[in-house]
Amino acid sequence: MKIDLTETTSSRINSALIEGRRAIGAPAIGMVLTLVIVTDEGSAYDAMRAASDASREHPSRILAVIKRPGRTPRDRARTRLDAEVLVGSDSSAGETVLLRLHGELVNHAESVVLPLLLPDAPVVVWWPADAPDNPAQHPLGRLGQRRITDASAAEDPVAALGLRAASYTPGDTDLAWTRITPWRSMLAAALDQKHSKISSAVVEGEAYNPSAELLAMWLADRLDVPVERTVSDGPGLTAVRLTTADGVICLDRADGALAELAMPGQPDRHVALKRRETSELIAEELRRLDPDEIYRSAVQFGVERIMTGERAKAAKPEQRPEPEQEQESGQQQDQPRQDPASAAAPKPARKRTAESKK
Amino acid sequence: MTTSSNPLRDALDRRLPRIAGPSGLVIFGVTGDLSRKKLMPAIYDLANRGLLPPGFSLVGFARRDWEHEDFAQVVHDAVKEHARTPFREEVWAQLAEGFRFVPGDFGDDAAFETLRTTIEDLDKARGTGGNFAFYLSVPPKFFPLVVEQLKKHGLSEGPSDSWRRAVIEKPFGHDLKSAEELNQVVHKVFSPDQVFRIDHYLGKETVQNILALRFANTMFEPLWNRSYVDHVQITMAEDIGIGGRAGYYDGIGAARDVIQNHLLQLLALTAMEEPGSFHPKALVTEKLKVLAAVQLPDDLGAHTVRGQYAHAWQGGEEVLGYLEEEGISPDSKTDTYAAVRLTINNRRWAGVPFYLRTGKRLGRRVTEIAVVFKRAPYLPFESGATEELGENALVIRVQPDEGVTVRFGSKVPGTSMEVRDVSMDFAYGESFTESSPEAYERLILDVLLGDANLFPRHQEVELSWNILDPIEEYWASNGKPAEYAAGTWGPVEADEMLARDGRSWRRP
Structure with missing residues (x-):
């Protein structure tokens, strides 16, 4: 059931939610949390789809806060709240409210959201893109126990990790971290087996993929060894190599789906390591709402302590045979760390393309 | 798997799932309904959720004139039809490399010798480390014969540092006396804490x-x-x-x-x-x-x-x-x-x-x-x-x-x-x-992890x-x-x- 409200208020939206539930004859719904999505019209659709898929595992009330500040001074002067209330089959499990905030109201979103939160249930705030510098201090972020950001959607993903580390508050988490759970669990499983002492590690992945930096920081933090971050064409993360006295433990995923695990003294084995959809990431995030200490420790390790191109080369000269021209997509040219010629420019602050996102 | 010895594990890190250590599963009566409708799809789903160890191997044992490929095809069809998670090629590719089939009767010594060499080969080729669970998806009257054969051909005990487990399905006897007899038969070969009785409830x-x-x-x-x-x-x-x-x-x-x-x-x-x-x-x-x-x-x-x-x-x-x-x-x-x-x-x-x-x-x-x-x-x-x-x-x-x-x-x-x-x-x-x-x-994973709580x-x-x-x-x-x-x-x-x-x- 879908109810459209224009020039409305939170209390009228609340009435519409109750009316919607009555109309479909579902008086009590076991919703376990409120998910607030802070977004713009551009990324709203994908985010809503991911959230409603995830709500099959975590039935929730989804509140999408869509900001429309307006382009002209006249638009900006006129404040208005429009809402689309979806209950029942139109909203996969639970309830969905799309809130469109116009004009000055954009700066007071929390006043709209607060009355619409489910009683007692935890609140999760998710910024699919354009996360505030300090999510916990943001007026909407303050409403949530859990704040989900996505460093990979930032202009400068690596710098975004620095911001996340600086402003970390228990309850913060980042989808760049969620993305590497399968890698981390496979690496942990590999080290469950007998192995000799690890002396160094390399994490290889495409440029502007903060997950690679996070994985490198996690390894450096846990293993207490130097970790180098190198750049490949992707997709996403492509390999992790742990050097031990007996040889290299290597988890190598060239195609973004099937990886190969090589361990000294053991046959090579294939393991499925698929890149996951946003809905799966959100579902994983919603599974636990307690502070993620391991994430804190990894992100605060400090991205600057990971060796990248130049510094690593200084430590251990290495040849990179692959010529840059062969790469097809535009973003690949922006890989200063891969190109020895531009070794002095490790600032990836240029435009990203969509492919490098996940 | 101790957390202290593995620097990448931490009790606070609750995102990391429990992944079974290197291991394989041998199913007797692999052509049965249970095996096709429940076990094979469950194994695929586990792999799809990333909970099986790399190199996990599945050995089928049954009286069929099959090659490994025929067996893989049977598993493939069963998975396509009954698995709960979407079919993904890369997961299938990872799993299918570890499929083996051993044809034979339960009384057939040669077949059990083949099974033994198959398992030894898997240890070498897939790194299963000698850890195998034997799933007896067969009528209980065959239990004594199968466990005897496992013992006779040295399959009930692996190399040191490895485990061998037996998984049995109900009925566990039809009265107290038969249940005790059955337990004796199985415990003679596998120690009680290595016997997992499936009550899927x-x-x-x-x-x-x-x-x-x-x-x-x-x-x-x-x-x-x-x-x-x-x-x-x-x-x-x-x-x-x-x-x-x-x-x-x-x-x-x-x-x-x-x-x-x-x-x-x-x-x-x-x-x-x-x-x-x-x-x-x-x-x-x-x-x-x-x-x-x-x-x-x-x-x-x-x-x-x-x-x-x-x-x-x-x-x-x-x-x-x-x-x-x-x-x-x-x-x-x-x-x-x-x-x-x-x-x-x-x-x-x-x-x-x-x-x-x-x-x-x-x-x-x-x-x-x-x-x-x-x-x-x-x-x-x-x-x-x-x-x-x-x-x-x-x-x-x-x-x-x-x-x-x-x-x-x-x-x-x-x-x-x-x-x-x-x-x-x-x-x-x-x-x-x-x-x-x-x-x-859940139960197969627990068998591989050796967690007996739900049995x-x-x-x-x-x-x-x-x-x-x-x-x-x-x-x-x-x-x-x-x-x-x-x-x-x-x-x-x-x-x-x-x-x-x-x-x-x-x-x-």
């Missing part, structure tokens, strides 16, 4: 949720005793008949097939005291205690009922009676319905009857535990106001539509005071099943037979099953059995 999320509901909350446990509970009804109803299982079912019957294992396990989880921890030992101790405290009624004739379904129309279909089913002798006395009253002799439950019932061709497929509370000792309402008020109840819906229902009285809107039953629902099933693992997934131990099996044997003996020498029309909720005698106690069955 214990792998269900809702069954595990009984423990969470009881021991994680404060609001239920204070009521969970004879002061507040009037009685407990545990029901497992099936709407299907015996289908093609006449050979297995006839002579076994509903009580042996269901009450002995599933229902008594549900009873144990519902009635047991709080374990000190969820350590397998602590849990099994409490379950054994409560099972040992179970007492049968003195008059078995008055407080047990068995039945047979009769030819009738069920849900719009005309169905055969039990005695008309193919392969069933017309004078069979096998029970397709069984209901018993049990009491538990301890301080918590003294005087509270536990009614257990199960049957085939009942109204609908449902399994539930209903804890029915006593009526309020005094009702300050006008007479008539509470006429429609029933007893409060807490119902754990095990399947389908998993969840918990609480029934209590509430005022009917209007100017007069009138109280009527309403229910408050927690719908586990509606919203969580999609990603919750299937029972077999009934041999003492539990023996205690359960201890409870059921006298009833079966009584039935064998007294009367015959009552008839009930297929598609109804059992024979009239069962209703009378509760009416004698001043109670009635819930309609599930």
